[in-house]
Amino acid sequence: MFKRTLTTILTFICFLSISFADDKYSSFRELKKIPSGMNIIHNGSSNTAIVAVHGFYPVYWIEIHHEWVQPFNYLVEKDINTFFYKYDWNECPSIVSKGLGKELNSLIERYPNIDNWQIVGHSMGGSVVMFTNQSFKYNKKITFNTVATPVNYERDKTPFLIRAYESIFSKNCKENIDSLDNEFSNGFTNKHIQWRNLKEFDSQFKNYDFDPYDGSIKNSIVYQFPDSIDGERVGHTSSLYFSILKIIN
Numbered sequence: 001m002f003k004r005t006l007t008t009i010l011t012f013i014c015f016l017s018i019s020f021a022d023d024k025y026s027s028f029r030e031l032k033k034i035p036s037g038m039n040i041i042h043n044g045s046s047n048t049a050i051v052a053v054h055g056f057y058p059v060y061w062i063e064i065h066h067e068w069v070q071p072f073n074y075l076v077e078k079d080i081n082t083f084f085y086k087y088d089w090n091e092c093p094s095i096v097s098k099g100l101g102k103e104l105n106s107l108i109e110r111y112p113n114i115d116n117w118q119i120v121g122h123s124m125g126g127s128v129v130m131f132t133n134q135s136f137k138y139n140k141k142i143t144f145n146t147v148a149t150p151v152n153y154e155r156d157k158t159p160f161l162i163r164a165y166e167s168i169f170s171k172n173c174k175e176n177i178d179s180l181d182n183e184f185s186n187g188f189t190n191k192h193i194q195w196r197n198l199k200e201f202d203s204q205f206k207n208y209d210f211d212p213y214d215g216s217i218k219n220s221i222v223y224q225f226p227d228s229i230d231g232e233r234v235g236h237t238s239s240l241y242f243s244i245l246k247i248i249n
Contacts, residue, residue, distance in 0.1 A: 025072055031065035034086060038103040041072055041082035048116040049081035050244070051107070053100065055123030056089045067122065067237045071244040078248060081114060083107065092173035093124060097131035104132070108139070117142040118247050122240045123149060123204070130180060133188045144188065147195040147243045148202065148236050150212035151184070153177050157209040187219035194222045195243040197234060201227050204236045 025031060041052070052071070057064045068084070075082045085103060087096045108117065119142065121129030126149025133144040153176065196213045199205050205212050225234040229242055 024076060025069050028063045028066035028069060031068060031072075031084075034084060036086045036088070037099075038107065039084045039086065041084050042076045042080065044075075044079040044081040046078075046080055047114055048118065048248070049083065049107075049111065049114045050075055050247070051083045051085060051104065051117065051119045053085050053119065053121040053125035053128050054087075054089070055121075055125045067240050070241050074241070074244065075248070080248060081111070087128070089124065092175065093127040094131045094173065094175035094179065096128045097134070100128060100132045101136055104136070104142075108141070115141050118145060119143065120145045120147060120240075120244065120247070121149065122147045123236065125149075127177070130183070130188070130192070131175070133190050133192060134180060134183055136190055138189050143191045143193060145193045145195060145243065145247065148197055148204070148239050149194070150177065150205070151194070151215035151217060152210065152212050154210045159207050184215065184217045187217070192217065192220045194220055195239060195246075196222060196224050197236065197239050198225065198227055201234060202236045202239075 038051075052068060054065060054068065072082060072084075085100055087099065104117075104119065108114075117139075119129055119132070121127070121144075126146030129144050129146055130149070136142075136144075194217070197205075199208070199211045199213060223243075223246070225239055225242065228234055232238060234242060
């Protein structure tokens with residue numbers, strides 16, 4: 001009798017793990033295990049897809065991809081098609097964008113029933129997204145979103161420690177924000193939405209002597225986050241989750 005009961009319990013636990021733990025992530029450690037390239041986070045039944053593009057992580061950063069755990073779990077709960085593009089964040093955004101562009105074209109061909117592609121780049125990932133949009137063929141199904149991504153950069157006004165870090169660990173990228181001057185002046189080929197934070201509440205930029213969000217892109221839709229939403233501060237990381245909520249809802 002005891003063995004039969006134990007077997008029943010174990011079977012039930014296994015059923016629960018298959019039925020309810022599908023695609024759920026408990027911490028950044030699980031996301032770190034995902035390989036580079038385009039990955040399927042969740043195959044949903046909707047006609048909407050989110051393609052997530054992460055940002056830059058310093059060598060001392062431990063919780064790599066932590067900012068995507070909550071958004072991914074939300075998207076799984078809502079049964080939204082979700083993909084995650086992982087890349088070498090020490091590479092230049094303009095270089096990374098070439099690989100992302102190829103992967104996006106492949107996804108669109110593989111999933112013809114999806115008619116709403118939302119590409120979401122966070123922080124440096126937003127720069128990757130903009131460079132991708134620069135050369136991506138027009139497609140009415142696609143929207144490029146940049147979250148907490150600078151549109152203005154004055155290196156000589158950044159804090160000394162940040163400049164020193166960039167000099168030691170970052171590659172010298174020939175193409176930067178200035179390389180997008182034509183797109184900033186005339187607009188991108190595909191739809192572009194900016195999700196901006198208030199500089200004073202953005203942990204990455206609050207100590208800068210200039211505002212990285214102080215720039216305009218023709219025909220780009222700008223959503224300016226307030227300092228808080230429902231009592232929760234909107235900062236560099238949390239703005240990603242809030243932007244996902246608004247994109248889906």
